[in-house]
Amino acid sequence: MGALPAVRTRRVAVAALIVLLAALAWVNTGRTQQIALTMDDVTGAGFSAQGIRMAFTGGGATTIEVNAVTIGAQSWKNIKLNCALLRLERTRIACDDGVLALVEKIPLSFSYLTDKRVLDLALKPAKEETWQINMRPGKRGNDLSVRVDGGSLQRIAAWLPPDVPKISAGVIHGVIDYSGDGRIAAKLTANGVGFADATGLHAGEKIGFTLDAQAVPAANDLRWSAALAWSAGEAFWQPIYLKAANQRLSAEGRLDAKQLHIERGSLRYPGIGDVGFSGVYDLAAKKTTEGRVSAQALNVPALYESVLKPFLEGTSLSDLRTDGRFSVELHMGEQGLQRADVRLDNVSFEDKTQHRFALFDINGTVPWRADELTQAAVTVKGGELLKMPVGAFAIPLSMNGMRFDLKQLRVPLLDGYINVNDFVARAGTASWYWQFTGALAGISMDKFTAALGLPVMYGTLDATLPMVRHIKSTLRVDGALFLKVFDGTIEAKNLVLLDVFSKAPRVQVDVAMRNLDLGLLTRTYSFGNITGRLDARIDGLELVNWQPVKFDVQLASSAGDYPRKISQAAVQNITALGGAGAAAAIQRSFLRFFEQFGYEKLGWGCKLQSGVCQMSGVDVGGGDTSQGYVIVKGGGIPAITVMGYNRQVSWQELLDRLKRVTQGNVKPIVE
Amino acid sequence: MKHLILKTFLLLATLLGVGQAAAQANLEINTPGIAAIQGSMQKRHAELAPLYTSGAVGLTRDGNVALRDPAGVPLAQRAAVNGLIAAENQDRASLYREIARANNHPEWEGDIRNTFGQRWIDRAQAGWYYQNATGAWVRK
Amino acid sequence: MTLKTLRTLSTNRRLMLGALLGGTVMAAGCVTINIYFPAAAAEKAADRIIDEVWQLKGGASTPPAPAPGASTPPAPAPGAKPAEK
Numbered sequence: 001m002g003a004l005p006a007v008r009t010r011r012v013a014v015a016a017l018i019v020l021l022a023a024l025a026w027v028n029t030g031r032t033q034q035i036a037l038t039m040d041d042v043t044g045a046g047f048s049a050q051g052i053r054m055a056f057t058g059g060g061a062t063t064i065e066v067n068a069v070t071i072g073a074q075s076w077k078n079i080k081l082n083c084a085l086l087r088l089e090r091t092r093i094a095c096d097d098g099v100l101a102l103v104e105k106i107p108l109s110f111s112y113l114t115d116k117r118v119l120d121l122a123l124k125p126a127k128e129e130t131w132q133i134n135m136r137p138g139k140r141g142n143d144l145s146v147r148v149d150g151g152s153l154q155r156i157a158a159w160l161p162p163d164v165p166k167i168s169a170g171v172i173h174g175v176i177d178y179s180g181d182g183r184i185a186a187k188l189t190a191n192g193v194g195f196a197d198a199t200g201l202h203a204g205e206k207i208g209f210t211l212d213a214q215a216v217p218a219a220n221d222l223r224w225s226a227a228l229a230w231s232a233g234e235a236f237w238q239p240i241y242l243k244a245a246n247q248r249l250s251a252e253g254r255l256d257a258k259q260l261h262i263e264r265g266s267l268r269y270p271g272i273g274d275v276g277f278s279g280v281y282d283l284a285a286k287k288t289t290e291g292r293v294s295a296q297a298l299n300v301p302a303l304y305e306s307v308l309k310p311f312l313e314g315t316s317l318s319d320l321r322t323d324g325r326f327s328v329e330l331h332m333g334e335q336g337l338q339r340a341d342v343r344l345d346n347v348s349f350e351d352k353t354q355h356r357f358a359l360f361d362i363n364g365t366v367p368w369r370a371d372e373l374t375q376a377a378v379t380v381k382g383g384e385l386l387k388m389p390v391g392a393f394a395i396p397l398s399m400n401g402m403r404f405d406l407k408q409l410r411v412p413l414l415d416g417y418i419n420v421n422d423f424v425a426r427a428g429t430a431s432w433y434w435q436f437t438g439a440l441a442g443i444s445m446d447k448f449t450a451a452l453g454l455p456v457m458y459g460t461l462d463a464t465l466p467m468v469r470h471i472k473s474t475l476r477v478d479g480a481l482f483l484k485v486f487d488g489t490i491e492a493k494n495l496v497l498l499d500v501f502s503k504a505p506r507v508q509v510d511v512a513m514r515n516l517d518l519g520l521l522t523r524t525y526s527f528g529n530i531t532g533r534l535d536a537r538i539d540g541l542e543l544v545n546w547q548p549v550k551f552d553v554q555l556a557s558s559a560g561d562y563p564r565k566i567s568q569a570a571v572q573n574i575t576a577l578g579g580a581g582a583a584a585a586i587q588r589s590f591l592r593f594f595e596q597f598g599y600e601k602l603g604w605g606c607k608l609q610s611g612v613c614q615m616s617g618v619d620v621g622g623g624d625t626s627q628g629y630v631i632v633k634g635g636g637i638p639a640i641t642v643m644g645y646n647r648q649v650s651w652q653e654l655l656d657r658l659k660r661v662t663q664g665n666v667k668p669i670v671e
Numbered sequence: 672m673k674h675l676i677l678k679t680f681l682l683l684a685t686l687l688g689v690g691q692a693a694a695q696a697n698l699e700i701n702t703p704g705i706a707a708i709q710g711s712m713q714k715r716h717a718e719l720a721p722l723y724t725s726g727a728v729g730l731t732r733d734g735n736v737a738l739r740d741p742a743g744v745p746l747a748q749r750a751a752v753n754g755l756i757a758a759e760n761q762d763r764a765s766l767y768r769e770i771a772r773a774n775n776h777p778e779w780e781g782d783i784r785n786t787f788g789q790r791w792i793d794r795a796q797a798g799w800y801y802q803n804a805t806g807a808w809v810r811k
Numbered sequence: 812m813t814l815k816t817l818r819t820l821s822t823n824r825r826l827m828l829g830a831l832l833g834g835t836v837m838a839a840g841c842v843t844i845n846i847y848f849p850a851a852a853a854e855k856a857a858d859r860i861i862d863e864v865w866q867l868k869g870g871a872s873t874p875p876a877p878a879p880g881a882s883t884p885p886a887p888a889p890g891a892k893p894a895e896k
Contacts (some may be wrong), residue, residue, distance in 0.1 A: 026772075196741075196742070199738075199741065200740075200741015200742060200744070200749065200754075201749075203741070203746055203749070204746075205746055234746050234747060235746070236746040236747075236750065238749075238750070238753065239745055239750050239753065239754075240750070241746060241749065241750050242745075310750050310754075313750070313754040313757070314754065314757060314758055314761070366705045398680070495801075499765070504703075504704035504705075504707050504708055504765055506704065543703075543704045544702060544703045544704030544707075544769070545704050545706075545707035546703075546704030547706070549702050549703060549773075610699060611701055633753065634805055674886075692893065696854055697855065697856070698849065698852045698855070698856035699853055700856045700859060700860060709864060712864045713863060713864045713866070715864060716829075716864055716866070717889060721866075724883075731888060733814050745854075748886055749857075751867055766860070770856065779848055782848040782850070782853065783853055783857075786850065786853040786854055787857045789854075790854060790857040791859055794858070794861050794865070806845075
């Protein structure tokens with residue numbers, strides 16, 4: 001960016017000089033005072049001036065008019081240079097108080113030493129703004145220096161291509177030197193630079209920087225070097241927001257007609273670290289054909305906060321506490337990224353506010369190649385998953401281009417472990433596809449439930465995940481998911497998770513529970529004690545945001561021979577589910593003298609749809625069910641039968657009652 | 672003749688449709704999914720409301736929100752505001768989809784979005800900006 | 812009450828002839844292939860959600876959205892009661 005004022009000023013100077021020299025040619029021969037001259041058009045490389053007229057009026061006053069001047073893509077019409085007193089001395093031509101009428105009226109002064117051929121030109125477009133141009137014969141051609149004081153950057157805005165953000169403010173100071181042999185050196189300081197594009201996605205305010213750049217022509221190209229230091233202001237380049245922190249960018253290389261070579265580049269970012277880079281940019285194709293980036297031991301928290309976080313906004317990784325160091329080497333070729341070597345040193349991260357996950361002290365190397373099989377060696381010292389402690393584990397990831405394989409991952413969780421087997425991930429056209437088989441084994445239910453804040457259950461948690469596949473934000477479990485709890489089994493089939501990472505994840509599943517120990521179950525939920533075994537079938541269970549919206553559940557006593565007892569408390573609780581009035585009935589009845597009753601079978605069904613549960617009871621084989629349905633069918637002595645009469649209940653109402661019933665102890669599993 | 676047949680059909684369809692409409696006088700919006708999205712949007716509204724008032728963010732015709740005047744947002748907050756807009760639009764898309772799904776008519780999603788697009792604008796406070804039929808921003 | 816789309820009507824003349832003869836049967840068939848979008852109900856639903864999201868009713872002190880199912884018409888209680896045997 002800093003190179004542009006140099007080029008432009010040089011062109012202005014050249015243009016002015018040509019006009020001036022043309023004038024001088026006439027002045028030298030002209031002896032009379034009232035004279036008007038017309039000149040041929042002047043054209044050159046990237047420059048043309050048409051319709052040049054000169055008029056000498058009395059007392060040395062001179063006017064030069066040009067119909068049109070074109071420099072590069074810019075053109076001006078009807079330019080006028082007025083000089084109140086053009087001094088014509090023996091070896092010097094000077095004008096102390098001229099006015100150049102370009103777009104605006106710019107006060108101008110110049111002096112030209114005819115013998116030494118030295119031109120000094122000063123333009124003062126504004127009060128605090130001076131552009132001084134000095135042109136003198138050098139070893140080869142003319143040397144040119146431009147000194148800018150308080151130069152307005154807005155003047156340059158018109159020169160920039162239309163697709164870059166518009167410069168709205170800014171002042172530059174400095175010197176640009178151009179030698180006749182093609183050397184350019186610029187030392188510029190800019191203050192208060194503002195730019196913005198129409199969308200507001202790329203903008204900067206109050207930016208201050210210094211630029212020190214040199215270019216030296218070689219045989220077929222131009223050798224260049226530049227150093228840029230960003231000292232003030234802020235910039236937003238969607239989605240990254242950066243504040244000046246004395247970031248330093250320096251680079252050197254060469255430029256030929258086809259390519260820009262960066263041979264040694266470095267970015268020093270205080271707080272984050274140093275990044276080295278090099279590369280080749282093809283000017284015609286407008287793309288990087290070769291690139292290397294190398295960074296050692298970058299500070300992860302600073303990198304995460306200022307660079308990574310904006311890209312992760314809206315994902316579960318957008319609010320992390322991070323720690324550690326990160327090193328990376330990237331090689332890019334014509335086909336994009338060819339190799340990436342990443343090293344992690346004690347990198348940790350955790351879900352800062354929600355505490356859903358955390359991994360601590362990740363160490364290792366990841367040597368990725370675009371078309372080669374490589375092996376990552378990464379170890380994790382520990383972590384947390386839903387507040388449950390995770391032990392140390394290793395990630396033996398093998399990589400082959402965009403395919404990643406993990407033969408076996410064994411993550412200790414509580415006193416058991418999570419096993420992930422045959423994990424395969426590959427990049428699809430739009431999203432990632434991945435799959436794995438897995439298992440949970442040997443995890444104590446009491447620790448597990450306590451960690452999740454659920455009512456404490458006993459036993460161990462063993463589950464197998466036959467095949468989990470993720471395609472386009474849908475997670476599908478093939479085969480059956482198998483859990484052992486309450487001395488029975490839970491089998492989940494046809495499990496599908498839709499919109500997994502959205503606000504309202506949707507789960508569809510069919511569940512079958514067999515032989516659950518009702519004693520363990522009722523104790524866990526502090527529902528009155530029931531002895532026996534229970535089967536449950538939940539068909540078409542649909543959860544949205546983890547809450548059921550639809551299902552067809554049928555609970556029933558398991559088949560087989562086992563003790564069947566129901567406590568008075570349980571009977572009361574079941575009746576309480578029917579509303580307050582029903583509970584009172586049992587209080588008054590003689591049944592309160594008995595602690596326990598026998599039953600033959602119990603069962604209850606609920607078909608949930610649109611927030612209403614359509615209830616049914618146990619199949620009693622014939623019998624008159626027109627009045628109600630049987631929830632507990634009595635058997636033995638003393639026996640009790642519990643009937644349900646209303647077949648519809650609001651699901652929410654039922655949950656509220658269940659909560660009240662189990663209150664005073666622990667929360668029920670359903671909320 | 673053809674026209675008449677069509678009219679007859681329309682009449683019959685309308686008559687039969689009345690019963691249907693009476694049965695579904697209300698759209699189902701009391702589902703956990705909709706409640707979750709609604710809660711999330713309600714929470715976000717506290718942050719969006721001042722942006723509506725300042726005119727930085729406006730309501731689009733298609734039931735979304737958009738950054739109308741970037742200059743009204745300081746650079747340091749611009750990424751956050753863009754994030755807010757993206758999150759809001761994601762929620763709105765989920766909301767329209769969930770309502771359509773909850774009523775067992777996934778194909779209504781577009782109609783629901785259009786209905787909402789109009790109602791958000793109709794119910795907007797004076798001073799807020801919205802897009803008119805030609806896509807131009809108008810201050811209410 | 813909006814009749815949003817009325818499809819496949821003009822596509823099959825024979826169908827229409829049949830419809831004229833056996834009006835009711837065809838009309839029933841016609842209804843099933845039509846897609847109604849209940850615009851008025853949708854507006855009502857939109858307004859209810861907008862009220863909640865923008866906190867338009869009851870001022871700023873309105874509690875957060877009611878629990879799901881709260882506005883479902885009160886359903887009768889299960890009314891279970893023990894029966895002596």
